Amino acid sequence: MATPTDEGRFARHRLIPGWNQDRLSAATVVVVGAGALGNAVVQALALAGVGRLLVCDPDVVAVSNLSRCPLFLPSDVGRPKAETVARALSRLAPDTATSARVAPLVSGVGLAELRDADLVVSCLDSRAARVELATRCNLASATMLDGGTHEWGGQVSVHPPGGRCWACGHDRSSLFVPDSPHSCAAPVRTLPEGASAPVSLLVGAWLANYAVRLLLGLPVGSRLLRVDAAGGAVPVAGRSLAEHPDPGCPLHERIEDADVTRLPLSARDTVGELLLRVDADEEPLTWTGFREAGSVRSPLATGTRLRAASPDTRLARLGVAPREILTVMHPRTSGLRYVELTGETAAAAEVGR
Ligand SMILES: [Zn+2]
Known part of the structure; x- marks a missing residue:
């Protein structure tokens, strides 16, 4: 139930066609990865009034995160990312309950939590981590919304249960080849590629906007969105949520x-x-x-x-x-x-x- 303060806080939201503040405040979103993309997404979702966030990340804040993560302060270096995010959100949006899981995905978020969440947002930065999350979302029949960035752009994709998962269409021979597990605390030579706040925030904002529209039951237009931060354009590939899963995808085990x-x-x-x-x-x-x-x-x-x-x-x-x-x-x-x-x-x- 909204309090008078809530009414004031969200007054401008209520003027937006299709917006339903009560639906957002009743929603639970699991966010896996609390790095640059994760920061942008949870910040926007908490400000939008999402009621409950569950943030999972095993890493600690590194100095190199400070250029891209609006929720991290220099004094947070060395502290767990998930707990730091939860603390920052408690000040930014006190009505959003954030649960921090300082653990790898498999130990941090149970399958029943994925099943019962309204949405699972992947803010990961390796193929191996995405394969693991896609496997668990398929097992739990959860919708996975994935985001990724590169130097001057990124992409957002939606994977509803029973449809195309993140791994569908990927070359099976490369799917299970481990790529370098990312750690922001790793020496610079192991970092995969450059990254900046404008691109992370841009792709993160698209991810959060997709998340809010999915939570509100509004169409998102395309299952796959490519963000081009160099050309100033956002080309949309014509892929729909109704696309069928890849019959050769090995990840489609499901718990009945x-x-x-x-x-x-x-x-x-x-x-x-x-x-x-x-x-x-x-x-x-x-x-x-x-x-x-x-x-x-x-x-x-x-x-x-x-x-x-x-x-x-x-x-x-x-x-x-x-x-x-x-x-x-x-x-x-x-x-x-x-x-x-x-x-x-x-x-x-x-x-x-
Ligand atoms: Zn698949």
């Missing part, structure tokens, strides 16, 4: 609701508590690898079988995200089912504790 059992457990609960809730011959798996308890193998050797972990270990310690949906395999039949951790509210979830 009927296959999910909801458990009153959270990522703060232990492996032993989870094992009590599945059959003795079932094998619950994590999405990310962890070192097995008492392993004498190489420190790099990892597994995903929760039965291999110590029963008193908290699931979060093994990289299980809040509100995660875990795969449970039946070794004899190779059949799969899923269990959802429902025992925590996303707002209260803290990662890795």
Whole structure:
């Protein structure tokens, strides 16, 4: 319910045809990546009155971020990006609740959170990270809105569930070749390419505008938008949201609701508590690898079988995200089912504790 202050704050929004402030204030948007694009997007979405943002990024603020990230101050260098963004937004737009996840995507945002979000915005800067996010959005039937920049431009693309995902049409042989994982704290020689505030803010503004229109149920015109910051033009490729998925795309696995059992457990609960809730011959798996308890193998050797972990270990310690949906395999039949951790509210979830 809007307060008198809200009425004043959003008075100019209410004059915009098609705008619905209540719809935005009820919306939840997951933003993956809190770098230059992420800063621009969350700033615009919070100012637009989006009710809840969930921001995931494992990195800390580096000095080189300060030229492009309006929410970072010099005193923030060394602090986690996601928490810094959440703190800045609490001053800028106090009515927007921002949840910071200082973790890689797979450990930071559970599949049930992706499923329940109104939109997932990708502000990532590597192919590998986008493949991972597209895989999880497909599993969770979530809409992924992706943005990317280059020196003098960028692009925005929309991937609704059941349609073309981010990987559709990509050459399969290159899709799973790891590209350099980006870290702003990395030495300059590993940075992929130049970047500037005008281009990041320009592409970020397009991303935020697409996000708001999607949240309001308004058409966005084209599934793919190319931004040319050198020519001063914004050419729009004629691609529609109704385009069919690429039948050769390997990422289109989807979790069906009927296959999910909801458990009153959270990522703060232990492996032993989870094992009590599945059959003795079932094998619950994590999405990310962890070192097995008492392993004498190489420190790099990892597994995903929760039965291999110590029963008193908290699931979060093994990289299980809040509100995660875990795969449970039946070794004899190779059949799969899923269990959802429902025992925590996303707002209260803290990662890795
Ligand atoms: Zn695809």
